[in-house]
Amino acid sequence: MWKQIIPALRMLVALTILTGVVYPLVVTVAAQILFPAEANGSLIRQGEQVVGSALIGQHMNADARYFWTRPSAISYNPQPSGGSNLGPTSATLQTLVEERRTAFASANGVSEAAVPAEMLFASASGLDPHISPEAARLQVLRVAAARGLEATVVEALVNRYVEEPQLGFLGQPRVNVLRLNLALDGLQS
Amino acid sequence: MTTLEVLQIVVYFGLLVPCVMVLGGYMARVFSGERTLLSGVLSPLEKGLYRLAGVDANEEQNWRQYALALMVFNVLGFGVVFGLQVLQGALPLNPAGLSGVEPALAFNTATSFMTNTNWQAYAGETTLSYLTQMMGLTVQNFVSAATGIAVVIALTRGLVRKTAATIGNFWSDLVRATVYVLLPLALALAVVLVSQGVIQNFGAPVEVQTLTGETQMLPQGPAAGQIAIKQLGTNGGGYFNANSTHPYENPTPLSNFLEMFAILLIPAALTYTYGKMVGSTRQGWVIFGAMLALLVGGLVVMLAAETSPNPVFGVNALMEGKETRFGIANSILWGAATTAASNGSVNAMHSSFSPLAGGIAMLNIMLGEVVFGGVGAGLYGMLIFVILTVFIAGLMVGRTPEYLGKKIEAREIKMAIVAVLLPSAAILLLTALAAVSEAGLSSRANSGPHGFSEILYAFTSAAGNNGSAFAGLNANTPFYNLLLGMAMWIGRFGVILPALAIAGSMVSKKAAPPSPGTFPTTSMLFVGLLIAVILIVGALTFLPALALGPIVEQLLMNAGRAF
Numbered sequence: 001m002w003k004q005i006i007p008a009l010r011m012l013v014a015l016t017i018l019t020g021v022v023y024p025l026v027v028t029v030a031a032q033i034l035f036p037a038e039a040n041g042s043l044i045r046q047g048e049q050v051v052g053s054a055l056i057g058q059h060m061n062a063d064a065r066y067f068w069t070r071p072s073a074i075s076y077n078p079q080p081s082g083g084s085n086l087g088p089t090s091a092t093l094q095t096l097v098e099e100r101r102t103a104f105a106s107a108n109g110v111s112e113a114a115v116p117a118e119m120l121f122a123s124a125s126g127l128d129p130h131i132s133p134e135a136a137r138l139q140v141l142r143v144a145a146a147r148g149l150e151a152t153v154v155e156a157l158v159n160r161y162v163e164e165p166q167l168g169f170l171g172q173p174r175v176n177v178l179r180l181n182l183a184l185d186g187l188q189s
Numbered sequence: 190m191t192t193l194e195v196l197q198i199v200v201y202f203g204l205l206v207p208c209v210m211v212l213g214g215y216m217a218r219v220f221s222g223e224r225t226l227l228s229g230v231l232s233p234l235e236k237g238l239y240r241l242a243g244v245d246a247n248e249e250q251n252w253r254q255y256a257l258a259l260m261v262f263n264v265l266g267f268g269v270v271f272g273l274q275v276l277q278g279a280l281p282l283n284p285a286g287l288s289g290v291e292p293a294l295a296f297n298t299a300t301s302f303m304t305n306t307n308w309q310a311y312a313g314e315t316t317l318s319y320l321t322q323m324m325g326l327t328v329q330n331f332v333s334a335a336t337g338i339a340v341v342i343a344l345t346r347g348l349v350r351k352t353a354a355t356i357g358n359f360w361s362d363l364v365r366a367t368v369y370v371l372l373p374l375a376l377a378l379a380v381v382l383v384s385q386g387v388i389q390n391f392g393a394p395v396e397v398q399t400l401t402g403e404t405q406m407l408p409q410g411p412a413a414g415q416i417a418i419k420q421l422g423t424n425g426g427g428y429f430n431a432n433s434t435h436p437y438e439n440p441t442p443l444s445n446f447l448e449m450f451a452i453l454l455i456p457a458a459l460t461y462t463y464g465k466m467v468g469s470t471r472q473g474w475v476i477f478g479a480m481l482a483l484l485v486g487g488l489v490v491m492l493a494a495e496t497s498p499n500p501v502f503g504v505n506a507l508m509e510g511k512e513t514r515f516g517i518a519n520s521i522l523w524g525a526a527t528t529a530a531s532n533g534s535v536n537a538m539h540s541s542f543s544p545l546a547g548g549i550a551m552l553n554i555m556l557g558e559v560v561f562g563g564v565g566a567g568l569y570g571m572l573i574f575v576i577l578t579v580f581i582a583g584l585m586v587g588r589t590p591e592y593l594g595k596k597i598e599a600r601e602i603k604m605a606i607v608a609v610l611l612p613s614a615a616i617l618l619l620t621a622l623a624a625v626s627e628a629g630l631s632s633r634a635n636s637g638p639h640g641f642s643e644i645l646y647a648f649t650s651a652a653g654n655n656g657s658a659f660a661g662l663n664a665n666t667p668f669y670n671l672l673l674g675m676a677m678w679i680g681r682f683g684v685i686l687p688a689l690a691i692a693g694s695m696v697s698k699k700a701a702p703p704s705p706g707t708f709p710t711t712s713m714l715f716v717g718l719l720i721a722v723i724l725i726v727g728a729l730t731f732l733p734a735l736a737l738g739p740i741v742e743q744l745l746m747n748a749g750r751a752f
Contacts (some may be wrong), residue, residue: 004257004258004261005261005265006243007242007243007244007258007360008258008261008262008265009265010241010242010243010244011238011241011242011244011262011360011363011364012262012265012266012269012332013241014238014241014242015238015328015331015332015363015364015367016269016324016328018234018238018367018368018372019327019328019330019331019332019367019372019418020323020324020325020327020328021323021324023327023331023372023375023376023414024323024327024411024414024415026376027376027379027380027383027389027411027413027414027417028389028390028391028411028414030376030379030380030383031379031380031383031389031390031413032389032390034380034383034384035380035383035384038383038384038385038386038387038388039383039388039389039390039413040388040390040392040409041388041390041395041407041409041437042386042440043395043407049398050395050396050397050398051397051398051399051400052397052399052400052405053395053397053407053436053437054386055386055436055437055440056405056407056436056437057436058397058399058400058401058403058405059399059401059403060400060401062401063400063401066400066401070513076399076403076405077405077406078314078405078406078407078408078429079314079315079394079406079408080312080313080314080315080429080430080431081312081314081429081430081431081434081435082312082430082431082660083431083434083509083510083538083540083541083660084509084510084538084541084661085510085538085540085541085634085635085659085660085661086509086540086541086634086635086661087540087541087544087547087635087639087642087659087661087742088499088501088502088507088509088541088542088543088544088639088742088746089501089544089635089637089638089639089742089745089746089750089751089752090635090639090751090752091751091752093502093509094501094502094751097502117504117506117507117508118508118513120504120508121507121508121509121510121511121541122509122510123434123508123510123511123512123513124431124434124510124511124512124535124536124537124538124541125429125431125434125435125436125512126431127431127435127436128436128512128513128514129436130512130513130514131513132513165193165442166441166442166443167443169193169196169197169200170197170442170443170445170446171441171442171443171445171514171515171516171519172442172513172514172515172516174513174514178400181400182400185400
């Protein structure tokens with residue numbers, strides 16, 4: 001039996017060094033040289049303080065002065081990430097959706113039928129940084145009123161932050177909520 | 190569905206065919222020992238590995254020797270991952286200060302990565318140190334995939350070689366698959382993923398002051414390297430708990446497209462490799478065609494189900510468990526690909542799919558993970574179905590069953606049946622056990638038929654070595670950790686060993702040239718028969734179980750019932 005185990009063990013050690021040490025180190029070195037900002041989490045800093053990552057959504061929904069992100073099963077706390085995993089016939093989800101519908105409609109002064117799907121349903125990661133352009137536009141009046149800004153100014157800002165499908169055909173049109181909110185703060189500072 | 194969404198799907202499949210030919214041809218040269226474009230760089234690396242391990246890569250092995258080397262290597266790999274997890278608290282590269290993993294979970298996770306399942310009963314960012322992720326999981330991502338490729342290459346040799354005794358050398362196949370195929374592809378993909386925003390660093394979690402004054406701890410780590418190989422090697426185990434829905438794991442539509450493409454790339458290309466190695470690319474295209482037809486058929490049903498109205502919520506498209514940047518179509522396309530190929534990574538939460546879409550995801554796995562399937566695993570599983578089809582077709586028309594000029598006899602059929610029955614039995618019996626025991630039922634997150642689907646999906650995923658989940662189920666209990674771990678062992682080696690045994694018995698046979706009595710295995714008729722056999726075996730075995738889960742849930746949903 002040792003005749004089998006010794007070469008297998010040596011092969012495992014050799015492949016562990018190659019794929020478990022050399023490979024990740026090579027990827028790290030390449031990543032840090034070629035794309036340092038991305039490799040380190042696409043962090044956004046204001047002075048010394050990290051205010052967020054361009055890729056990770058934040059919990060916004062208590063503050064009328066900001067655009068709101070999607071519902072999240074983990075309240076945007078990424079330790080750990082995840083969705084609700086509630087199913088398509090879940091009564092629990094049904095209740096949650098009705099609450100979210102009423103809350104969004106009344107806060108933004110829109111009809112309940114107009115609330116877009118992504119503001120009713122929680123994302124998969126719980127960290128979705130985006131909402132649809134439509135969901136952003138529905139929040140313009142509230143944000144403008146809370147900040148004492150002209151609605152047209154806020155609307156123009158939203159339009160500037162609409163991202164089209166990548167390479168013209170991949171993915172969905174979307175708005176990065178954190179970037180939009182930072183730009184809003186920038187307008188008034 | 191918008192035109193853009195249809196276009197994304199068309200481009201996805203359209204790009205697959207040329208890539209299959211290029212990569213498939215390359216792999217055929219690699220495993221025939223011919224020189225390739227990368228030989229100058231990689232050949233010294235290959236030879237170095239043989240020297241470090243002290244093996245003679247030219248020494249031919251019969252199927253028993255091949256299988257023994259494979260088993261010993263895999264069991265040792267299991268041991269290393271288990272040990273790293275249990276001891277990680279005392280080991281370096283652990284900036285978050287995570288403690289050792291408890292044994293039942295460590296058993297499940299070690300099994301999961303060694304068997305190419307990559308089921309995750311843990312949350313990566315809060316359970317595993319960087320060292321465990323790299324030297325345990327990343328390594329198994331490579332070698333479990335390479336093991337699958339090795340088996341299918343050995344089986345191919347068994348079919349091609351005439352009146353021989355040996356089917357190749359396991360060490361040579363393992364090393365070549367790793368060095369020539371997986372490493373270069375993973376390196377390239379990893380760097381491209383970083384350009385899109387996937388992280389790759391060794392920093393500690395970053396503390397963020399959000400705009401509204403909350404604190405958010407952003408996880409960090411060497412993610413991109415592991416994510417590249419988890420997609421390419423049909424592993425699927427996420428760096429993060431939320432897998433490829435996590436913006437750090439799959440940040441943009443482009444990263445999504447590439448990760449999704451990587452799921453099918455190697456399993457699909459191996460069909461071309463197979464055709465090259467048996468000397469008739471048509472034999473490979475026949476298998477590719479059957480796989481593609483089954484995948485696209487399932488995809489169409491899933492898309493239709495997901496975009497039709499859900500009376501419970503009064504909306505058409507449920508965005509629950511889906512990311513804005515991907516949308517409905519990309520979530521379903523990934524869902525179909527990841528369950529057909531036994532990848533198991535997700536870019537949307539399958540548990541929140543409409544019942545029928547989730548049911549097709551399950552059925553994809555239940556068919557035996559042969560619709561592209563795992564790297565290598567899908568093709569050797571498919572070849573087992575090919576042998577069954579040849580046999581059944583032969584019985585129907587009264588011809589001697591032959592494949593590639595070799596007679597199919599009782600021993601091969603027995604082994605094929607074992608390989609089909611073992612995983613199926615594991616799924617149904619263990620699901621039944623969980624469905625009648627308190628330990629099994631108490632883990633459910635949803636009630637009604639969806640709760641049963643959670644359990645059925647879990648054992649299907651484990652025995653199919655897939656790794657995706659209806660993730661509401663709390664699988665991190667001793668009951669599920671042990672039983673699901675068991676299902677993974679059965680699903681992996683319950684197919685690998687019969688496949689190698691078939692290779693061993695086929696290799697010794699002589700081949701006769703085709704005669705008028707030979708049933709051709711390169712016709713459209715054969716593709717149809719093959720699909721029929723796969724569907725009938727899958728449907729007969731699993732329809733009753735599916736009826737209790739997704740099918741009845743779909744009917745009740747249509748009637749507006751919630752649970």
